Amino acid sequence: MKKTILLWFISALFAFGAQAQKKEVEDIILGNWQPSNGRSVVSIYKGKKENGEDPNKYYGKVVWLKEPNDEKGKPRTDVNNPDEARRKDPLKGMIILKDLEFVGNNKEYIWENGTIYDPNNGSTYSFYAEISRKNENILEGRGYIGVSLFGRTDTWKRLVKK
């Protein structure tokens, strides 16, 4: 009986440990990221229920723009949005990355099934992200149509407080 309880306890400990480790790995994506063109910063956060987001998924908000104003000196808005009603929405603060899910493991840090919105053309693409185990400060993000063959990869760099 004692042995059974001990085994159960050890298994539970391992399961709890593995779960905690997985949690730790999937949250590596959290933080501020700068795409390779250096024109914006996207803050990736975990979904907030109060915003109607899934707390198990990851979302990305534009928190900084290199050129925050348009030619007229006014804050840039989502002028290319196919929905006319949303063309006055400010770009800064816009949630462009949605529903990204961790599908990797302790060896491969991969997030899939997300979407990313490109305000430059008003199109939304499927999105896939991968962070190398060797360097957790570099994210390879791929926006694509249908299958990932039809897409483009960009390298994002993590920003931290000085």
Add this chain to the structure above:
Amino acid sequence: MLKDALSLALNPKSNSMKKLLTYLLSLFFFLAFASFGYAQDDEFNMDDFAAADDTEIKNFCNNKVINLSPTKLVSVSYDFVGGFDLDSESGDALESDYSAVSPVNLNHGLRLDANFPIISKSSIIVNATVSHWESNYNFGSVAESHGLATRLGNTPLRSTRVGAIVFKPLNEKNFMLFQFDAALNGAHDFDQFQPNFGKLKYSAAVLYGWKFNDNTNLAFGATRTYRGGRVLHIPVMLYNKTFNEKWGLELLLPARGAVRHNFSTKSLLMFGYELEGHSYFLEGTPNNNLGFPTDELELRKSEIRTRISWDKSLSDFIWLNLQAGLRVNYRFTLDQDAGASDALINNNIGMPLYFRVGFSLVSP
């Protein structure tokens, strides 16, 4: 009541008031810090942030300018050219005098184009290209002894091309562009088709360019091309310029050029031209006792499509393309082989109207 509370609060000797003051001060500092923390989360200040490590990510320019017409990944289109006369006469390489005229009611054909990304990263883009174009000639009647009309009426002109395009940015400003393809062109039926790979036509281009800003790129280079109907080795220039939200210029000279008018990023109109051309292997074209020196004949076809073209997004990635314009003949000659310069038969094919409708899957 308020007066009493204030007087109590201002009386430091009151114990209960000391507690109240401590509580209020604590509450004040808590709220102040909480709102400060919220403001920090909401107001990202770039000056407070830096890259997490020293890993260098080399920044590269991309191959686009703002509002550029969309890159088509897969396109299906159908081309219609209105009626004209195929007016043939002997060329300089033919000793005997010859002439024949046959009316063409409609010249039409399917065009399939694919531009698959093999590698698509900010540091390099490699696309595989495949295309298949057909051109059917529906003759109202074929004149007696009009061998070329007989041949074109029996089998459509077909062009199948396989190749690659590589965009290699060198840094944030400079880039190189490589293009290569091999084409199998001829008038053949697929059921009897024996591909003659010795007749493959190779085209290529290499350009070096500058991306000055998000609105302008420019490149110069050289190309080997069959757009003129016969092989040419000529300089080539690429220039894309967006003047403002509505207007731009897209040039790849001498192949094509257009002024672009953007109604929005999902709808644009282009006014311009494209030089289209191939050299088609026409083995077995009826000789009509004209004494052709060889059976290995080539139809050198080159035409300028002056046009108005409208691209409209139907959904995020599916676009409609409508074109209308004039097909201006530059070359339509029957020659001995790929290398000969003098034509056996010269042809005038008029300047009919043309129309094209197509659907495309466009690139991110």
